[in-house]
Amino acid sequence: MTTTTAPLLKTTGMGINFGGLKAVDEVNLQVDPGEIVGLIGPNGAGKTTCFNMITGVYKPSRGSIELAGARIDGKSTPSINHLGIARTFQNIRLFRQLTVLDNVRVALHRQAGYGLLGALLRLSPYRRAEVSMRQRAEYLLDVFGLAERRWDRAGDLPYGEQRKLEVVRALATEPKLLLLDEPAAGMNPQETATLTALIQRLRQEFKVSVLLIEHDMSLVMKVCDRIYVLDYGKEIARGTPPEIQSNQQVIKAYLGEA
Ligand SMILES: Nc1ncnc2c1ncn2[C@@H]1O[C@H](COP(=O)(O)OP(=O)(O)O)[C@@H](O)[C@H]1O
Ligand SMILES: [Mg+2]
Structure with a gap:
């Protein structure tokens, strides 16, 4: 017997332009049920814009977004929330x-x-x-x-x-997928450590998958199963935390600054 589970979230060729700027270009993200996935990269890389497309704030200019196999791109923010995606904001709201x-x-x-x-x-x-x-x-x-x-x-x-x-x-x-946009920003190390444990608990206790934007690499490397790295709107790497930490292109574009 074979069981196939559709990815919880799948973006295919997702992209958007602002004026002449390709803020996000051809981004293919996948989050499986129960996964904690990181989305990292320098400021302006297009991370928050990805969240805005996934949650229906912006309609992608290109590509598709699927939640558990069903298209959600073009739907309104409340209906996407109702279907099971919730988020937090980089600027607290x-x-x-x-x-x-x-x-x-x-x-x-x-x-x-x-x-x-x-x-x-x-x-x-x-x-x-x-x-x-x-x-x-x-x-x-x-x-x-x-x-x-x-x-x-x-x-x-x-x-x-x-x-x-x-x-x-x-x-x-009660989301199936929680999008966290820089949840540790402005936190002290003690608060960040508490948050790290809470994010791990989310998966176990609330059965929620997480897509996480964060600059605190101690947090990202500890909680994420896999990580995508964006730079200038494009994916430059994907992999496990050890793979990302030793990726020369990622070090050059992003991790090297830290
Ligand atoms: N509503 C918008 N109008 C014009 N440009 C935007 C808009 N939102 C984001 N951008 C631009 O898109 C790029 C990606 O921004 P953003 O997704 O916020 O980056 P990140 O979250 O990775 O720091 C930046 O160059 C930003 O200035
Ligand atoms: Mg951002």
Whole structure:
């Protein structure tokens, strides 16, 4: 008996132009179920633009994007989220005036397909869903060490905790694939070590696959099964962490600067 699993994510010849600039060109990425895959390269290489295409923020000029074998390129960001892809942003995007818990609840309500307003008014049809969402939100905050912060304003959290809250918020939508855009940026070594362990836990406990953009190589090399390297919008290498660390072209274009 043979079993074939479609890749969770597969981009084929994915590319986009901005004016005359080929920001991303012919990029072929694959993430299999349960994998943690790195996407690295110098600033301006096109990494965030890949995330923007995968999540429907930008429509690719070329190529295709498949989630579990079905085309998703051209779909809207909310429908792609609904199909199972969630992300965090390089520049943190939280509702700074809302509490930590409400930031997570807003994400959950979007996923459930009805407004936070209905829930806040406690309209009866929403009550049961509200209880389980609340439990899920509290559980995720607990896992990420944010439970004691749940009544704090998100904008008052230290930077590292805001980054963790972004991950919690993305996870709240129960994605199959989580895209993390520089989650360790601005974190101190202690916070980065905690984040490293959390990313490893994501796969085990939440059965979520991860595509990770990150400049902290200690984090990337520790958590990634495989890595793609972009430079000027093109793939220049792919391989396991040891292969990437010893790749001369990667050292020249990127790792050598560090
Ligand atoms: N909306 C946009 N309009 C024009 N140029 C853009 C836009 N988004 C990104 N770019 C350009 O595309 C290139 C890749 O950017 P980006 O994906 O943000 O790189 P990275 O995340 O790898 O640092 C850069 O040259 C950037 O200036
Ligand atoms: Mg970026």
